[in-house]
Amino acid sequence: MAGIELNNIAKSYGSVEVLRDINLTIEDGEFIVLVGPSGCGKSTLLRMIAGLEPITGGEFHVDGRRMNEVPPRDRDMAMVFQSYALYPHMDVSRNMGFSLEIRKAQKEERSRKVGDAARTLGLTSLTERLPRALSGGQRQRVAMGRAIVRDPSAFLFDEPLSNLDAALRVEMRLEIARLHQRLNATMIYVTHDQVEALTLADRIVVLNAGDIQQVGTPLDLYERPSNKFVAQFIGSPTMNILGVDRAETGVKLKDGTILDVGSRGEQKRAHELGVRPEHLDVVPEEAAHMKGVAELVEHLGSDTNIHASVPGVGPVLVRQHGHFPLKTGDAVNIAVDLEKAHLFGPDGVRLAA
Amino acid sequence: MNALRQSSPLAVTGKYLALAFYVAFALFPLYWLAKIAVTPDKLIFSEGTALIPSKFTFENFQTVLLQTDFVAYFRNSLIVSIGTAAITTVIAAAAGYAFSRFDFRGKRLIIALMLITQMFPLLMIIAPIYKIVAALGLLNSLTSLIIVYTAFNIPFATFLMQSFFDGIPKDLEDAGMIDGCTRFEALRKIVLPLTLPGLGATLGFIFTAAWSELLFALMLINSNDAMTFPVGLLTFVSKFSVDWGQMMAAGVLALVPSCLFFIFIQRYLVQGLTTGAVKG
Ligand SMILES: Nc1ncnc2c1ncn2[C@@H]1O[C@H](COP(=O)(O)OP(=O)(O)OP(=O)(O)O)[C@@H](O)[C@H]1O
Ligand SMILES: [Mg+2]
Numbered sequence: 001m002a003g004i005e006l007n008n009i010a011k012s013y014g015s016v017e018v019l020r021d022i023n024l025t026i027e028d029g030e031f032i033v034l035v036g037p038s039g040c041g042k043s044t045l046l047r048m049i050a051g052l053e054p055i056t057g058g059e060f061h062v063d064g065r066r067m068n069e070v071p072p073r074d075r076d077m078a079m080v081f082q083s084y085a086l087y088p089h090m091d092v093s094r095n096m097g098f099s100l101e102i103r104k105a106q107k108e109e110r111s112r113k114v115g116d117a118a119r120t121l122g123l124t125s126l127t128e129r130l131p132r133a134l135s136g137g138q139r140q141r142v143a144m145g146r147a148i149v150r151d152p153s154a155f156l157f158d159e160p161l162s163n164l165d166a167a168l169r170v171e172m173r174l175e176i177a178r179l180h181q182r183l184n185a186t187m188i189y190v191t192h193d194q195v196e197a198l199t200l201a202d203r204i205v206v207l208n209a210g211d212i213q214q215v216g217t218p219l220d221l222y223e224r225p226s227n228k229f230v231a232q233f234i235g236s237p238t239m240n241i242l243g244v245d246r247a248e249t250g251v252k253l254k255d256g257t258i259l260d261v262g263s264r265g266e267q268k269r270a271h272e273l274g275v276r277p278e279h280l281d282v283v284p285e286e287a288a289h290m291k292g293v294a295e296l297v298e299h300l301g302s303d304t305n306i307h308a309s310v311p312g313v314g315p316v317l318v319r320q321h322g323h324f325p326l327k328t329g330d331a332v333n334i335a336v337d338l339e340k341a342h343l344f345g346p347d348g349v350r351l352a353a
Numbered sequence: 354m355n356a357l358r359q360s361s362p363l364a365v366t367g368k369y370l371a372l373a374f375y376v377a378f379a380l381f382p383l384y385w386l387a388k389i390a391v392t393p394d395k396l397i398f399s400e401g402t403a404l405i406p407s408k409f410t411f412e413n414f415q416t417v418l419l420q421t422d423f424v425a426y427f428r429n430s431l432i433v434s435i436g437t438a439a440i441t442t443v444i445a446a447a448a449g450y451a452f453s454r455f456d457f458r459g460k461r462l463i464i465a466l467m468l469i470t471q472m473f474p475l476l477m478i479i480a481p482i483y484k485i486v487a488a489l490g491l492l493n494s495l496t497s498l499i500i501v502y503t504a505f506n507i508p509f510a511t512f513l514m515q516s517f518f519d520g521i522p523k524d525l526e527d528a529g530m531i532d533g534c535t536r537f538e539a540l541r542k543i544v545l546p547l548t549l550p551g552l553g554a555t556l557g558f559i560f561t562a563a564w565s566e567l568l569f570a571l572m573l574i575n576s577n578d579a580m581t582f583p584v585g586l587l588t589f590v591s592k593f594s595v596d597w598g599q600m601m602a603a604g605v606l607a608l609v610p611s612c613l614f615f616i617f618i619q620r621y622l623v624q625g626l627t628t629g630a631v632k633g
Contacts (some may be wrong), residue, residue: 052527073533087523089546102542146532337600 002062002076002153002186003028004049010057011044018044019210022305026111026188031180034190035233036207045207046156051075054203062153078147079156082163084139086131086146089146093127096145096225117145120173130221143150144172148179154186156347163194169193176200194234198222202261204237206230228348231274237305240280240316241344244273255312257289261338270343270351277305277319282326288333297326308332383608390414390601397597413602422577423603426585430564431610433495433581437502438560441510442552444503449514450540454523467508475568483572493576501573502563510555517551518544553618561611582607 009022017332019041026032045352049060051072058105060068067075078099086095094101097114105113118124121141131139140160147155157176162168177200180187191197193235197204198218200252206213206221206229214226218234231239244251250260259273285291292310304324308316326332343351389397390413392406400406417423452460462560482501491497529539567583574580580588586607589600 047527050527050531054532071535072527072530073535077531079528081524081528083522083524085522085528087525087528087543098529102533102538146528150532353547 003064003140004154004186004188005061006049006058007061008058009045009048009055009060011041011048011053012056014177017210019048022212024205024215024266026186029055029184029186031126031187031200031202033201033204034188034207035197036213036234037267038192041205041210042207042230043158043194046079046158046188046190050079050156051153052078063136073159074191074237076152077154078150078152079158080147080160082159084143084163086139086142088131090306092123092142092145095131095142096149098146099150100330113143113149113151117148120148121145122180124307128134136163136165137172140164140168140172144175144179148183151183152179152185157187157189157191159190159192160193161308162193169196170310173199194236198234204234206233225342225350227350228272228344231342231344231350235276237277237317239274239276239342242273242275242313242316244270244343246270253290253313255290255310259289259336259341261340261341261343263338269345271346272344274342274344274350275336275340277317279340280316280318281335281337282306282318282320282324283335285333287335289336290334292332292334294332295325295328296329297324299323306332308334310334355500364541375484375621376399386601386604389597392598394598396520396592413598414606417602417606418555421603422580422585422588423582423606425578426580426582427606429495429579430582430607433498433502434563436495436499436564437506439554440499440524441503441559442514443507444553445510445514445555446548446552448507448511449516450518450544452511452515453518454526467511470505471508479568481571482569484572493574495579495581496514497573498563498566498570499573499582500568501569506559506562510559513558514548517548517554520551521547550618550627557614557618564607564611 004025004026005026006022006026006085009019010017011019022045024032034045034196036042044053045079048055051067051070055068059066062075064200082314087098090098093111093114096117097110100110100113114127115124118127121144122142122247123145126134126138126142131142134142143160160176161172164172173196176187176189189196189200201216201218203215204221205215208229212222213233214221214230216224221230221234225234232241243254244259245254246252246268247258250262251273252258253273261273290308290313292308292313294306295309295315296307297307298307302322304322304323304326306318306320306326308318310316317336318332345351361534366543375572388404391409391411393408396408407557429602432565452464458550486492486497486501488524491500516633518582525543526536526539530536533544565583566581568583571587576585582603586600586603589603
């Protein structure tokens with residue numbers, strides 16, 4: 001059990017600054033997901049928490065104790081690597097029990113804990129195999145097992161599912177969610193799959209280029225992104241961003257249409273309008289804010305994605321529930337759910353409602 | 354894939370002919386060595402070019418083993434080669450690991466120096482080495498050979514070991530340290546077992562190099578007691594004649610340790626122990 005505190009954490013390799021001024025408090029038992037584009041420093045941050053990477057600035061505390069220089073073995077954290085990092089010369093049960101072996105645990109205790117973990121993860125029949133004789137999914141389970149066996153105060157995951165196929169990923173995602181419920185341990189999870197982020201997280205930390213963009217619950221980030229980057233990063237398909245000018249009431253699209261978004265505090269600074277595809281609707285002509293042509297219609301069964309082109313405004317993506325009978329080239333009349341639209345200033349910051 | 358597999362029979366035949374030719378070319382000297390070793394002395398010149406001698410004999414082997422100092426040379430060579438291989442490999446493994454895993458000041462400089470030592474022709478440095486060894490009072494000792502061979506083989510062995518360490522994912526050590534190892538424990542329990550093929554290969558190469566080294570052995574050793582095998586072989590060349598049969602028999606015997614060694618380590622060389630460590 002661990003509450004983790006990061007104060008002004010920074011990381012640089014020589015003169016290259018990779019992370020800046022990271023402040024984050026993680027409650028005991030919380031599930032935190034780190035997301036962000038490739039190269040933004042997620043792995044680096046996780047490895048600093050694990051003790052594998054020296055911290056070059058700031059303070060790192062666990063349960064009130066300063067841990068900056070504590071070696072990984074004394075941090076009581078387990079980590080699941082993206083590459084799994086199974087010991088190739090040890091069989092499955094020795095892989096899982098290795099931490100206990102190092103800590104000189106009794107043989108019976110070791111085999112009992114390994115047996116429990118193997119049962120939980122459905123690995124009982126594989127305990128004598130070497131990693132090279134396992135499938136990707138099985139290796140992933142062993143890597144998880146190695147972490148569970150230790151009963152650590154915090155679990156660290158670095159994109160643990162990214163090497164699995166889609167079906168297996170869903171299954172393992174549920175497994176991890178169940179694990180969190182059962183163990184109630186602090187978990188820090190790196191991913192760039194936003195479905196994983198939205199479904200697993202208590203709170204999500206969005207990183208970009210070494211800075212924290214926003215920290216919040218999945219719903220927070222979805223409904224109240226603090227800036228354009230978060231707005232576009234969270235949610236799939238991506239939010240539409242349309243250029244606007246200010247108007248007397250509300251804002252004016254580039255084709256001149258006035259959208260009455262109500263009076264918002266700083267609406268005068270509005271530079272762009274963000275609206276998610278699911279907050280656009282195909283409507284009869286007289287109710288439309290925008291009139292365009294469908295350039296591509298994707299029928300996904302549960303949803304229909306309509307890529308429309310609106311003269312003067314640009315490309316707009318509309319998502320409709322269920323099957324929507326529309327063909328490429330058809331005219332589409334689009335209405336904006338003004339309640340759910342966001343306004344962004346010239347600096348990309350979201351203007352408060 | 355199919356297009357590749359269904360290459361024409363002509364190309365296949367050609368490929369195997371080329372391979373067969375290469376193998377024959379490479380093995381012919383060995384065959385000739387063995388052939389002369391088992392040919393009776395008086396037939397060596399009379400049917401010198403026949404591929405198979407008309408009579409066989411093991412007399413040469415008997416003479417070499419019982420009536421010459423061959424056994425002593427052999428033992429000296431074993432001491433020198435095993436000593437060199439063991440010391441070199443230990444030092445090279447430590448240095449190779451450091452090069453592979455750590456960034457430290459002066460790393461590039463050390464690597465450059467090691468490469469530079471490999472650039473000088475041996476002949477240039479024989480005289481200074483002789484002087485140093487003489488000053489240390491180590492002439493005519495096996496120790497001097499072990500020291501000199503070790504010094505000369507370390508750069509190559511270090512780069513070889515470094516490449517083996519580079520092939521072992523860093524994540525494995527990280528996982529080990531997360532699991533509770535110190536860095537040294539992670540090295541001993543995780544990296545070392547995976548480096549066995551590399552250690553075997555390095556041992557093998559250095560052993561073979563030391564086993565067949567002639568130049569320094571010739572320079573630094575004069576007394577019959579401390580002669581290594583390649584130097585001893587030259588005693589079969591007297592002023593007036595060359596005892597071909599015995600020389601070749603000694604040569605065949607000298608191949609035995611290298612062969613044994615490679616048979617012993619080849620399973621490590623062939624099998625890639627790291628498979629299955631990281632993803633699929
Ligand atoms: N040893 C190093 N020296 C210099 N820069 C480094 C070093 N290691 C990592 N970096 C840089 O640090 C940045 C963050 O890397 P990191 O691996 O944390 O990214 P990430 O967010 O995990 O990306 P991904 O999603 O691709 O895994 C990258 O821009 C990378 O180039
Ligand atoms: Mg990463």
